[in-house]
Amino acid sequence: xxxxxxxxxxxxxxxxxxxxxxxxxxxxxxxxxxxxxxxxxxxxxxxxxxxxxxxxxxxxxxxxxxxxxxxxxxxxxxxxxxxxxxxxxxxxxxxxxxxxxxxxxxxxxxxxxxxxxxxxxxxxxxxxxxxxxxxxxxxxxxxxxxxxxxxxxxxxxxxxxxxxxxxxxxxx
Amino acid sequence: xxxxxxxxxxxxxxxxxxxxxxxxxxxxxxxxxxxxxxxxxxxxxxxxxxxxxxxxxxxxxxxxxxxxxxxxxxxxxxxxxxxxxxxxxxxxxxxxxxxxxxxxxxxxxxxxxxxxxxxxxxxxxxxxxxxxxxxxxxxxxxxxxxxxxxxxxxxxxxxxxxxxxxxxxxxxxxxxxxxxxxxxxxxxxxxxxxxxxxxxxxxxxxxxxxxxxxxxxxxxxxxxxxxxxxxxxxxxxxxxxxxxxxxxxxxxxxxxxxxxxxxxxxxxxxxxxxxxxxxxxxxxxxxxxxxxxxxxxxxxxxxxxxxxxxxxxxxxxxxxxxxxxxxxxxxxxxxxxxxxxxxxxxxxxxxxxxxxxxxxxxxxxxxxxxxxxxxxxxxxxxxxxxxxxxxxxxxxxxxxxxxxxxxxxxxxxxxxxxxxxxxxxxxxxxxxxxxxxxxxxxxxxxxxxxxxxxxxxxx
Ligand SMILES: Cc1cc2nc3c(=O)[nH]c(=O)nc-3n(C[C@H](O)[C@H](O)[C@H](O)COP(=O)(O)OP(=O)(O)OC[C@H]3O[C@@H](n4cnc5c(N)ncnc54)[C@H](O)[C@@H]3O)c2cc1C
Numbered sequence: 069x070x071x072x073x074x075x076x077x078x079x080x081x082x083x084x085x086x087x088x089x090x091x092x093x094x095x096x097x098x099x100x101x102x103x104x105x106x107x108x109x110x111x112x113x114x115x116x117x118x119x120x121x122x123x124x125x126x127x128x129x130x131x132x133x134x135x136x137x138x139x140x141x142x143x144x145x146x147x148x149x150x151x152x153x154x155x156x157x158x159x160x161x162x163x164x165x166x167x168x169x170x171x172x173x174x175x176x177x178x179x180x181x182x183x184x185x186x187x188x189x190x191x192x193x194x195x196x197x198x199x200x201x202x203x204x205x206x207x208x209x210x211x212x213x214x215x216x217x218x219x220x221x222x223x224x225x226x227x228x229x230x231x232x233x234x235x236x237x238x239x240x
Numbered sequence: 241x242x243x244x245x246x247x248x249x250x251x252x253x254x255x256x257x258x259x260x261x262x263x264x265x266x267x268x269x270x271x272x273x274x275x276x277x278x279x280x281x282x283x284x285x286x287x288x289x290x291x292x293x294x295x296x297x298x299x300x301x302x303x304x305x306x307x308x309x310x311x312x313x314x315x316x317x318x319x320x321x322x323x324x325x326x327x328x329x330x331x332x333x334x335x336x337x338x339x340x341x342x343x344x345x346x347x348x349x350x351x352x353x354x355x356x357x358x359x360x361x362x363x364x365x366x367x368x369x370x371x372x373x374x375x376x377x378x379x380x381x382x383x384x385x386x387x388x389x390x391x392x393x394x395x396x397x398x399x400x401x402x403x404x405x406x407x408x409x410x411x412x413x414x415x416x417x418x419x420x421x422x423x424x425x426x427x428x429x430x431x432x433x434x435x436x437x438x439x440x441x442x443x444x445x446x447x448x449x450x451x452x453x454x455x456x457x458x459x460x461x462x463x464x465x466x467x468x469x470x471x472x473x474x475x476x477x478x479x480x481x482x483x484x485x486x487x488x489x490x491x492x493x494x495x496x497x498x499x500x501x502x503x504x505x506x507x508x509x510x511x512x513x514x515x516x517x518x519x520x521x522x523x524x525x526x527x528x529x530x531x532x533x534x535x536x537x538x539x540x541x542x543x544x545x546x547x548x549x550x551x552x553x554x555x556x557x558x559x560x561x562x563x564x565x566x567x568x569x570x571x572x573x574x575x576x577x578x579x580x581x582x583x584x585x586x587x588x589x590x591x592x593x594x595x596x597x598x599x600x601x602x603x604x605x606x607x608x609x610x611x612x613x614x615x616x617x618x619x620x621x622x623x624x625x626x627x628x629x630x631x632x633x634x635x636x637x638x639x640x641x642x643x644x645x646x647x648x649x650x651x652x653x654x655x656x657x658x659x660x661x662x663x664x665x666x667x668x669x670x671x672x673x674x675x676x677x678x679x680x681x682x683x684x685x686x687x688x689x690x691x692x693x694x695x696x697x698x699x
Contacts, residue, residue: 142482142526158523167480167521176475185476185493205473212475 091211096173098126099134100223103168106144107160107224114153134172141171156220165223166215176215178207248274250685251379251387253367253616254395255280256288258658260349261309261675262395265682267352267359268310272686275359277387278349279379281366286345289398293338293413297440299546300341301433303464305332306672307341309348311679320344333466335546363387369619370394370654377653382615391685393655394616394635394643401613402601404429405572408579409601412438417600423449424597427581429569431455432536433543434602436553439562443552451562452594454583457536458566460557461543463550467503470510477514479521483529486518508541515667524630527666531631543670572599608632609660625654629663637661641681657681 101124109115117135121128135154138144145157156163170176177183181190182204189195250266252259255278263278278285284292300307308316321329321336321344328334353360366382370392379387402409409429410416420426426442428435431453439451470493478489490511494504511518519527530538545553556562567585574580582593609617609628617635620626624646629636635656636644643654657677659669667673 141478141485142523143480162480162523164480164521167478170475170478171481171485183476184470184472208475209473212473216474216479 091173091176091178092169093173095130095134096169098124098131099138099168099172100165101126102131102135102154103138103143103156103160103163103220104224106154106156107163107220109155112155114147114151114155116153120154137172138168143168143171160221160224161219163220164216165218165220166212168220169215176208176212178204178211182208248272248686249277249376249389249391250274251277251279251377251389251392252395252657253279253370253379253392254288254397254658255282255285255349255362256395256397256658257286257291257345257671258288258397258674258678259393259395260286260345261671262393262657262678262681263360264309264348264352265675265678266686267356269682269686270356274686275361275389277361277363277379277389279363279365279367279381279387281364281382283364284342284346285349285362286347287342289400291338291342291345293437295441295444296337296339297444297549298338298437299335299549300338301335301464301543301545302670302672303333303466304328304336307336309345309671309675311672311675317344320347335464366615368615370616370625372651372653391653391655393641393657393681394620394660395657396614396616396660397658399607399612399614401607402603404569404601404603405581405599408572408574409599412441412600412602419445420447420597421449422447425450425452425595426598426600427452427454427579427594427596428600428602429454430602431458431460431564432539432602433461433545436461436545436549438600438602439553439556440549443556449597450560451556452565452596453562454565454567454569454581455536456566456568456586458564458586459536459540460553460564461540461545461550462505463547464544465503465505465547467506467509469512470497470502470506472510472514474514474517477511477518479518483522483526483534486522487534504541505544512667512672516665516673519666520664527631531633609635625651631663634660634663637664639664640684641677655681 102120105120105124106115117131118128120126121131135144135146139146142157143163144154146152146154166176175183175186177186180188181195181198181201190198195201252262259278259280263276266272266274266276282292304318304321305314308314308318310316318329318332326336326340328336363381367379368382369380371378371380373388376388376390377392379389379392381387400411402411412434422445426447426449428438428451435453442451478486490507494507497507498504522530553562557564565583565585567583567588570582570584570591572579572581578595578597579599580593580595581599582591584591609621609626610632612618612621617626620643621628626643627636627646628634637656638644638650641655641657641661642650642652643656644650658674661677662668665677668677
């Protein structure tokens with residue numbers, strides 16, 4: 069009896085693969101921009117894809133695909149129709165940047181050979197002795213540490229001139 | 241009433257595996273000026289629900305190499321086995337009798353006491369309430385006295401009363417589990433590891449009658465196999481997604497592992513160090529969905545049986561001695577010596593009432609704390625000093641294990657350790673995780689204890 073024994077508990081979409089060749093692809097970057105856009109909406113509001121695409125300079129077709137992936141992973145929620153559009157599925161404080169990047173770009177890895185589940189060997193070096201790979205494995209853990217400890221809310225609020233005027237009310 | 245003095249003091253309620261492991265970790269730090277009071281109502285220490293089993297066949301479900309009391313000394317248990325003449329000590333992949341493990345834990349406690357004389361006090365009493373005071377926390381005992389300390393840790397473990405069919409259903413090995421007519425038909429609710437325990441007890445008692453095993457999914461636990469966990473880093477794990485996405489990722493990884501000659505168990509075991517983080521990264525909705533749809537499926541893959549017991553269980557099913565029924569348990573009624581149990585099979589429209597001699601409840605040991613039979617937990621919840629976690633599978637605690645009260649305010653004195661913290665940590669049922677939690681708590685409670693102790697007035 070294998071691990072598939074028993075009922076298929078939830079509808080499971082087909083297998084998908086993500087081969088990132090780069091730390092943060094365009095897809096990852098656009099995805100984060102779109103989420104930041106949604107994180108700035110007043111609670112309860114939805115944004116049209118076209119609107120998000122225009123405001124962030126993202127090709128709309130590409131953004132459609134990105135948002136669909138983010139919806140499948142449970143980060144955004146969409147509603148069809150006239151009053152439709154996208155919004156965050158969870159509060160932006162709960163969404164971590166590292167979690168989003170893994171969904172859009174695959175395992176966090178500075179170079180492809182430094183991933184364990186999506187490991188892609190280099191044809192020109194020996195994995196076990198490659199010092200570069202060893203270092204890059206440390207680097208990926210450091211990357212994960214930073215990205216997993218940064219929330220979408222924090223990224224949204226980091227810098228940006230319009231935020232400078234929003235000060236905490238001073239209490240007596 | 242004993243008053244706390246300068247020396248940092250910790251009272252632990254519950255001397256099962258968790259209480260003993262925590263005491264041992266607290267006393268392990270030679271620099272810590274600490275006093276530990278361990279309170280256990282059953283009179284024996286280190287046994288609790290799991291390791292008080294007396295039957296040889298009631299074995300641990302984790303290989304010996306994973307059962308050391310100390311995560312940073314993984315051979316500790318194997319050395320103990322060898323030193324005490326157990327052949328299993330020579331095989332890191334052995335599965336010892338749970339009673340043997342209880343004896344080991346009792347020794348771990350004795351050793352901790354011997355290494356730091358005068359630091360440990362054990363009390364064979366029941367704790368009935370805890371009250372925070374200006375100077376510390378008071379643990380009230382059933383005999384009318386109290387223990388005063390700087391911190392108290394609840395390690396009261398599992399619910400001991402049947403969750404279902406209360407008053408009629410019976411827990412295996414409990415006082416109400418009296419001898420049965422060997423040819424009688426019996427029903428077991430639940431098909432997990434506790435069901436296997438119950439079935440083994442019946443087998444040991446030479447029970448010949450039919451055994452009906454009723455559970456929502458009708459799934460038996462899987463068998464262990466000696467395979468290494470896959471290598472995986474946090475950077476590989478998709479945290480924070482919904483459950484569907486996570487499951488797809490998990491299945492893909494298991495498929496790929498099997499396609500390249502590996503075993504799905506390696507994936508389950510490789511993920512284990514991340515399970516608490518995965519759980520915590522999910523939304524409450526996702527956690528709820530997991531409990532509702534995936535928990536039984538997860539449990540049979542995650543909490544596995546020693547291979548020999550698994551084989552015997554499969555044989556019993558094949559030979560028709562045990563029958564697995566996927567269905568819902570609806571109700572129970574006593575008539576004379578017999579019990580009418582009502583179930584609905586999966587996919588069936590109609591209910592079915594089956595007459596049996598006894599119903600054993602082997603359902604999950606996690607019970608809503610609002611329905612706890614433990615006087616201390618009942619008092620805690622009734623007075624608003626504690627509350628269930630959002631999913632009602634344990635007590636609500638902070639990331640640092642402090643109890644959160646009904647108003648959402650964390651306590652500064654009262655902590656919880658062990659399975660009752662499952663709402664926050666989920667993967668906190670078995671020794672490999674409990675010992676890590678105890679190590680972390682001991683470090684917090686002994687580190688910085690000097691500074692903290694000064695804040696308390698001596699009396
Ligand atoms: C049947 C079974 C088998 C298991 N097998 C394994 C295994 O093989 N390997 C593994 O790693 N894990 C196993 N587990 C997981 C198990 O959760 C832990 O190993 C362990 O038993 C948890 O111990 P605990 O001390 O937290 O809880 P418990 O075992 O429930 O102990 C709690 C103790 O607190 C005492 N207590 C409760 N309330 C009070 C009170 N008010 N005053 C004083 N004392 C009180 C109780 O008398 C009891 O002794 C098993 C669990 C079960 C149920």
